Amino acid sequence: MSSRIRTDGPTPVIEPPVLDVRNYSMAYDTETGTTTALDDVSLMIWRGETHALVGESGSGKSTLAWAITRYMAENARDTGGAILLSGEDMIGKGRSELEALRGRRIAMVFQDPSSSLNPAMRLGEQLAEVLIRHRGMSHDEALRESEAALARTGIAKPAEMMQRYPHEASGGEKQRVVIATAFACNPELIIFDEPTTALDILTANQILDLFVQLREETGVAALYITHDLGLVARIAKTVSVIHKGKIVESGVLEDVFAAPAHPYTQKLLAALPRPEDRLALPAPQDPAPLFEARDVGVQYNAPGWLTRLLDKTAAPHWGARGISLDVRPGELVGIVGESGSGKSTIAKAATGLNPFEGEIRFDGRSFAAREAFDRPYRRDVQIIFQHPDSSLNPRETIGGILSRPLKLYNLAPRGEIAARVRELLEMVLLPADYATRYPHQLSGGEKQRVAIARAFAAEPRLVICDEITAALDVSVQAAVARLLIDLQRRSGAACIFITHDLNLIRQLAHRIVVFQRGALVDAFDVADAESPDRHPYTRALLDAVPVPHRPETPGLHMEPRT
Amino acid sequence: MRKILKSPTGLIGTLLLALVLFVTIFGPWITPYDPQAFDARARLEGPSLAHWLGTDQYGRDLLSRLLSGAPATVAFGLGATVLGVGVGSVIGVIAGVAGGRTDSVIMRVLDGMLAMPELLFTLLIVTFLGGGTTQAMLAVAVTFTPGMARISRSAVLSVRTREYVLAAQARGESGAWIVGREVLPNALGPIIVEATIRVSFAIMIGATLGFLGLGAQPPSTEWGLMVAEARQFMFRNPWCVAVPGLAIAVTALGFNLFGDALRDAFDPKRGH
Numbered sequence: 001m002s003s004r005i006r007t008d009g010p011t012p013v014i015e016p017p018v019l020d021v022r023n024y025s026m027a028y029d030t031e032t033g034t035t036t037a038l039d040d041v042s043l044m045i046w047r048g049e050t051h052a053l054v055g056e057s058g059s060g061k062s063t064l065a066w067a068i069t070r071y072m073a074e075n076a077r078d079t080g081g082a083i084l085l086s087g088e089d090m091i092g093k094g095r096s097e098l099e100a101l102r103g104r105r106i107a108m109v110f111q112d113p114s115s116s117l118n119p120a121m122r123l124g125e126q127l128a129e130v131l132i133r134h135r136g137m138s139h140d141e142a143l144r145e146s147e148a149a150l151a152r153t154g155i156a157k158p159a160e161m162m163q164r165y166p167h168e169a170s171g172g173e174k175q176r177v178v179i180a181t182a183f184a185c186n187p188e189l190i191i192f193d194e195p196t197t198a199l200d201i202l203t204a205n206q207i208l209d210l211f212v213q214l215r216e217e218t219g220v221a222a223l224y225i226t227h228d229l230g231l232v233a234r235i236a237k238t239v240s241v242i243h244k245g246k247i248v249e250s251g252v253l254e255d256v257f258a259a260p261a262h263p264y265t266q267k268l269l270a271a272l273p274r275p276e277d278r279l280a281l282p283a284p285q286d287p288a289p290l291f292e293a294r295d296v297g298v299q300y301n302a303p304g305w306l307t308r309l310l311d312k313t314a315a316p317h318w319g320a321r322g323i324s325l326d327v328r329p330g331e332l333v334g335i336v337g338e339s340g341s342g343k344s345t346i347a348k349a350a351t352g353l354n355p356f357e358g359e360i361r362f363d364g365r366s367f368a369a370r371e372a373f374d375r376p377y378r379r380d381v382q383i384i385f386q387h388p389d390s391s392l393n394p395r396e397t398i399g400g401i402l403s404r405p406l407k408l409y410n411l412a413p414r415g416e417i418a419a420r421v422r423e424l425l426e427m428v429l430l431p432a433d434y435a436t437r438y439p440h441q442l443s444g445g446e447k448q449r450v451a452i453a454r455a456f457a458a459e460p461r462l463v464i465c466d467e468i469t470a471a472l473d474v475s476v477q478a479a480v481a482r483l484l485i486d487l488q489r490r491s492g493a494a495c496i497f498i499t500h501d502l503n504l505i506r507q508l509a510h511r512i513v514v515f516q517r518g519a520l521v522d523a524f525d526v527a528d529a530e531s532p533d534r535h536p537y538t539r540a541l542l543d544a545v546p547v548p549h550r551p552e553t554p555g556l557h558m559e560p561r562t
Numbered sequence: 563m564r565k566i567l568k569s570p571t572g573l574i575g576t577l578l579l580a581l582v583l584f585v586t587i588f589g590p591w592i593t594p595y596d597p598q599a600f601d602a603r604a605r606l607e608g609p610s611l612a613h614w615l616g617t618d619q620y621g622r623d624l625l626s627r628l629l630s631g632a633p634a635t636v637a638f639g640l641g642a643t644v645l646g647v648g649v650g651s652v653i654g655v656i657a658g659v660a661g662g663r664t665d666s667v668i669m670r671v672l673d674g675m676l677a678m679p680e681l682l683f684t685l686l687i688v689t690f691l692g693g694g695t696t697q698a699m700l701a702v703a704v705t706f707t708p709g710m711a712r713i714s715r716s717a718v719l720s721v722r723t724r725e726y727v728l729a730a731q732a733r734g735e736s737g738a739w740i741v742g743r744e745v746l747p748n749a750l751g752p753i754i755v756e757a758t759i760r761v762s763f764a765i766m767i768g769a770t771l772g773f774l775g776l777g778a779q780p781p782s783t784e785w786g787l788m789v790a791e792a793r794q795f796m797f798r799n800p801w802c803v804a805v806p807g808l809a810i811a812v813t814a815l816g817f818n819l820f821g822d823a824l825r826d827a828f829d830p831k832r833g834h
Contacts, residue, residue, distance in 0.1 A: 348728075351732040374734075378732065385729065386725075395748060404733070408733060
C-alpha cells in the first residue's frame, strides 16, 4: 500500500519508500505528567527524493529526527505507530543493531559543524573512522577513500584538508567534511537538521548546491529539517509542515506553496518577508543628519607593551575601521553583512559598550570617545539586543525592568511609574498584568517585546536594533518588525536596524549600508537595490537569497534569483 | 526547596542536617550527665543502659560530651565558612567586575595561595597565629578565601557579558547599581552552593586541627579533640573514637549532600 509504481524508467517498477513513518506518536514523561511531543506523524520518502520538514522552534521537528534514528532521551516513550527504514521496523531494534545501522544506513548532518566535529582529531581521521567502522576498510584504504570523498564535496585541496584540525577550517569547509562523512557509506537516508542555519548566506548557498549535486549523484533519500521556508523551494520536492508535534499539511511543494490549505501554513507563508511589501514609513525629508559616525574604528586585543616588545608582529585586531555613516531623524537605516563583518561592533561603539576611535556626532554635539557619552546621549540612543532570553534580567519582574529607564532618566513622577509601565506594555501589545511576571514566564517573542518597550521607555531619538529578529520564529519575526515600525511612527525615532536578512531589511529600511570584513563597502537607497552599479559583494548577497513572492502570483513562487 | 526534597540526596541531606542542627541548638541542655564529670568506676565502658554510647578514659559519658560539643564544632564550621566565603566572594566579585590588570594581579596572587595544599596552608597559619579555636577558625577562613574568590569571579564573569548587563551599561547605569542589581543576584547561586559544601570541609579541617592539638584545647568537648584524646585507648574501647568520628562524618555528609542537592536545584539544566 505504501509502495508506489515508478514509471519514469523503461519498465514500471514497484518501489517501496526508504523511510516510512506511519502514525507515529511519542511522548515525554515529565514531573508534571506526560507531554505529547509527536502526535500521529506520517511521512514517506523515496529514493532520490528530498522531503522538507518545516516548522518553528518547539514544533517537534528535531524530535522526529532523533526518533527516526532511535536516539532518544531516557524519559521519551513511543506511544504508537511505526518507523520503517526500507521496510524494517526501527522501533524494535536493539542497541547493537542500531549502532551498526547509524552512520551506515542512516546518516545525520547537524546545524553547527563546529560542534559536530571532534576538535582534537584531524578531519581526515574523523572521516576515515566511519569507513573503518562501517565498511570494514583498513586504515590506509579508508584514508584514500576519505580523500576521494572530500574531493567530491568540492574542497580544493582535499589532501591538505585531511591533515587539518577542525579549528583550522572555515565553517563552510567543516560542513563539507560533515557532509562528506554522511555520504561516505552511501546511506539510504540522510537527515539534515538545519545544516545551513549556522553559516553565512554565501557559504550556505554553496552548501545547498553541494547537497543538490550529491543527491543527484548518489540518489540518497533525504529528510531536510528547516525553519526557513525560503530555502525549501531550492532543494525539496515534497514538504510537510509540522506544528506542535502534528503534521498539519503535506504534499508536493509547488501545490502547498501555491495553495496552502491549513491556516498555519498560510500564516507561515504570509509571514515571509517580501521586499515588495514595504512596511517602512515615508522617507524623511529633513536632510540634516541626527546621528553621524565619522571614520569610526574599533580595535580588539590591542597588545600591551610587553607583548609588543616580545613579538614585533603583534597588532590589534580591527573589529571595524573607517566607518562613516549618518542617520537622519525618523529614518530607518539597515546594516547588513555576514557574521564578523563589524555590524554589532559599530552598534556597541555607538552605545558606549566598545571603546572607539574617530568621532560620533549626535544632534550637533560631538563625541570623541565613549567616556564623553553623557546621560542625555545615552537616553537618546537606545539599543535592543539579539537574544530575548538574555536581554532581560531573570531576577527582576517585567514591571521592574520597564520602570528602570523611567526612574533613571526621571521621565515619570514616582506615583505615575506603575501607570506608565502599563502604558508601555500596552504599547507593545502585551497585557498590563505582565508587569508582575518574571522573564522566564514569557515566550521569546514576548520577551523581545519587553526589550523593545524598555528601549522606547526612554523616549529615545535613535534606536539601534542589533539583529532583534534573528532569534525569533518567522511568524513572530514579522509581528516584531511591524511593531517596531509602528513605534517608530508614533515616536518619530530614527532607527539603525542590523540584520542578515536581506528580504526583511528591504521591507523596513529607507537606506541600506553593507559591511564586509569590518569595512563599509556599499550604501544605497532601498529602491536602488537592484541597480547595476551595486558593489559586487552586495550583488552576491542579494543573489544568494531567494525572494519570495505573494501566493497570488502563480508560477513565480520562491524562484531563486538568477 | 520542594525540588530539593524530591531527590533522594536532597532528602537524606536535609534530614541529616536537621538532626545536626537540632543537636547543635539543644544539645547542651539535654545531656544526661555533666560532660566533665569523672566516674572512676565506669571507665572505658561500651554502650549500656546507663551510658548509651559508653564512657571515655575518665568515665565521662560520651553521649553528654557529644551533645555538649556539637555547638562548638558546628559553629566552627559555619563561622570559618562564612568568613572565608564572605571575604573570598568580595575579592572575586571585585576581580570579575574590574577585569583587566586588577583582575590579573588579584588572580595571580590567589593562584599562588591555591598552589599550597589546604591543610598544610592551614597548619602554617595556625603555627603563625598560635593554637586555639579562634585562630584555627581564622586559618580555615584564610585557606578558603582563594578558592571562593575563584568561584565567585567565574560566576560574575559569566553574568557580566549577558545582554541585560550590556543594556544597563548602555543605559548609563552607575557601576554600583550594575553590580548590585544586575550582576550579583544572578551570580549568587553558585556561591551559596559552594559555601554549603565547604561547611563540611571546614568541620573536617577543624576536627583535624583539634586532633593535632592546634585547635580547641582540653577540656573542650570539640569532636576532633575528643577523637585525639581517646586515641590511645582505641583498642580498649573503640567507642570513644568511633562516636565523635561518626558525628563528624554525619555532619559533613549532611552539609555535603544538602549542598549537592542545592546545586542541582539551582541548575535549570539538571531539572527535567
